[in-house]
Amino acid sequence: MRIFFFVVVGLYTLAMVLQFAGAAFKKQPLAKSAFWLFVLAFAAQTVFTVLWGVRLSRLPLSNQFEFSNAFAWGVALFLIVLSLRLKIDWLNTVVMPMVALLLMYAALQRMSTDELSDPLRSVWFGIHIGSAVFSYAAFAVAGGAGLRYVIQTGRGADEQEAAMMRLDFLGYRLIAFGFLLLTVVILTGAIWAEDAWGAFWAWDPKEVWALITWIIYAVYLHRRLRGGKTGLKMAWFAIVAVPVVLFTFAGVNTLIPGLHSYG
């Protein structure tokens, strides 16, 4: 299974390199090949994740390796769906590296086959952690959209152009979706915490950083919806918020032990 995982990492990395080459040399066939190789890598990762879950007889979401793998899978899914549904390829160059880097981080983690510990055996396990996967993935892709926006603005694109407005709106919609799911993460986590630990909220570092992430994106959404802010500033906001998400995802577990330290 370890070898299978590294094959997946290799495929994603190759897709990323092809995409960079296609973008740098402006070769459309290269970029197209990169996308379809990316889809192949995604399919392989899906098979790997399912097989891993079958081997463990549970959803593979309980430790850093599994969550990182799921996070990368979620980002890849978003990219593929957006590319096929909206027929856009703007995000490939910025989002593909995210997937590769997340999987490289996963590769550094222990591929544990331990059974679920007692506190994790709950009906909320899949809902809470699954929502977190898609929430973080949405924020990451939104950050990618923001980065693309900044790059295009740097190349002289007009913020009033239809394509730029669509890119800006896409970033907002992704953040709105991610924010909704992050709210579900926090609320389901609270209900689960009450059953497991006797209190809806214990100021655990993971809880606190999820709240901090929620607050950051709440500020973004207020600035956008009430303040009417769009364009370059919000694109930068979406980019700058991503490290907060990454710290909540990985930094807290690594640097600040607490009730969520499950390995």
Place this chain on the structure above:
Amino acid sequence: MKKFFSFLRSMRFGIVLLLLIAAASVVGSILPQGRPMSWYSENYPSLYALILNTGVYDIYNGWAFQLLIGLLCLNLTLCSLLRIRTLSGGKDFVARAVDLRDETELNEEELSRLREHLSFLRCRKTEFDGVTVYHKNGFGRWGSFLTHLSLLLIVLVGAASLYLPKEENVACLQGETVQLDDGTVIAVDSFTMDMSSAHKDYTSVVRVTLPDGRESGSREIKVNHPLSFGNLKIYQWQWGAEGSVVVTNPEKQSSGVYYLTDRCKLTADGVSGIEYLSLQETEPEPDSGESPFIYYLVYVYDNGVVSQRGFLPGERVTVGGIEYLFRPPLYPVLRVKTLPAFINPLLIAIFALLTAALTVTFFFQPVVVKVDGKGFAVGGPKPEAMRIALQSFRKE
């Protein structure tokens, strides 16, 4: 005064409060909270004075943090009240669309396609003099109000659920009962640890009798599966092990329970008996499939012969006419929380309301499209989505 209230309910003030709460939370997550002051002086000697003076060692319970939360509640209350006023203009929302300006001009064929497209987007139609107003998601006006209201309720009801309950940890040996201060009786019938997996499973079987006489019957408590009964919620919290033995003298028809906390000798005649050494846990080979188990390690003194033996819970030995029955040593520590029964379901209902309200706010924004003989104009609080949906009809 009006300016002051306007500031208190403003979005800017709300954002500042949220960011201050976030900043305080960063500090609270990095600096371990609630430790004894000696711990901080040992681990942060150069920052000790700052930590002590600012109170960041217990930041979430400090007056400054509570003040921020209080101001946030005030901000949420005031902006919710403001939203109630704007919601009352519902019926005018569609009628006001007649006055929309900034039209995009279209010819007849394009107008016809536009009308078809708006019907495809499931917009409802209202006719005014020569003008058709297409509209959808009228209920979306409630999204923002319900979002802020539910956030306010979460803070208030959540604070009640954090600070109102009375909590205590209760340890009780198997087969025994414990009475709480309010007269509730908890009987622990059994406590088992399933040690067959890499992580232990703990199950308590208890019977609860409330002061008013209501009985729960035999109920299981496990991690993630607390028992809710009356105003009580009982959690599987921890476990402990304490040896105990039932000593029976058949001749005198007497028996008693002796608790084995330290090494001790039990003998009726000073010669025969048992000497309790300790509780031991076996360590089966990894991958052997065997479960570890706890047993009593004792010396048995039998007519001058001393032997060291292990006894599993439930086993007995008769020495010098006295029977020693070794009781299950494991006991649960249960966390008993007393809270009005309606608070938890109320909080969960508010959670559901918040989720629904956010969904409506982001994805069901009310929108109007005015279509007359010359063209169309898009309006509404957040018409961005509709503008993009109709982009193909807009001339650059």
